[in-house]
Amino acid sequence: MWASTGFANSEQSSTLHGLQQVHDLLPVLETRMSQKLLVVDDHEAVRCGLEYLFNGESTSFDVSTSISVDAFELLSQQSFAAVIIDIRMPEMDGLELLEKIRQSESDVPVVVLSGYDNPTYIARAAALGANDYVLKNTERQGVIDAVLRAIHSQGAVPEGRFHQIREKMLNxxxxxxxxxxxxxxxxxxxxxxxxxxxxxxxxxxxxxxxxxxxxxxxxxxxxxxxxxxxxxxxxxxxxxxxxxx
Structure with missing residues (x-):
């Protein structure tokens, strides 16, 4: 009887331990399976390039692309792990879209990807709630890292211009x-x-x-x-x- 009870307790403990391991792995598995990224840029070449970059072996994103006027509707219909937005776009520029996203009370991470190393653009992006501002001439791993840092709430790269300007604005x-x-x-x-x-x-x-x-x-x-x-x-x-x- 005692042996039987001990065996049952041991089996139950093993099962609970196994369930705990599965539970601990769920966030990792979920992240790998369901990370959706929205790329908003008016140039098709840029959209295709970023889609190729984030569909590479080192990342596991399901990438959607859009122009600015359609992006907000997409965001209202689907959940995304992060959004990459260009600054200068016709019909609705990136900062206008960023402001609209934040006014909707969405906290989706937003990384601005721009060809303009302009302090005013960077400061405006910071004020309107961007998570980072990355230049288009940044090496590809730098772009990936910026998006991953935004997703995991790790903040902008401390050595980057965005972080430095935002700190100066707030301090x-x-x-x-x-x-x-x-x-x-x-x-x-x-x-x-x-x-x-x-x-x-x-x-x-x-x-x-x-x-x-x-x-x-x-x-x-x-x-x-x-x-x-x-x-x-x-x-x-x-x-x-x-x-x-």
Missing amino acids: QVDLTQFACDWPLTNRESQVLLHIALGLSNKEIAKSLMISVETVKEHVQNILRKLGANDRTDAAVKAVRVGFID
């Missing part, structure tokens, strides 16, 4: 490095940096998680304190005193 400004008569508060200095990067009031509000009305108030204070005629004049003055590179 507190060290006012001690400027003249003691620098007239702006830390928050106003942050807003000025965003202005110099070419962001709209709406984009600044998204980046700093404050209201558009609060941004407008900060902008008026900045113009008054710097004696600037407009936003461009304020940005020029900031460059002259060394506040912005």
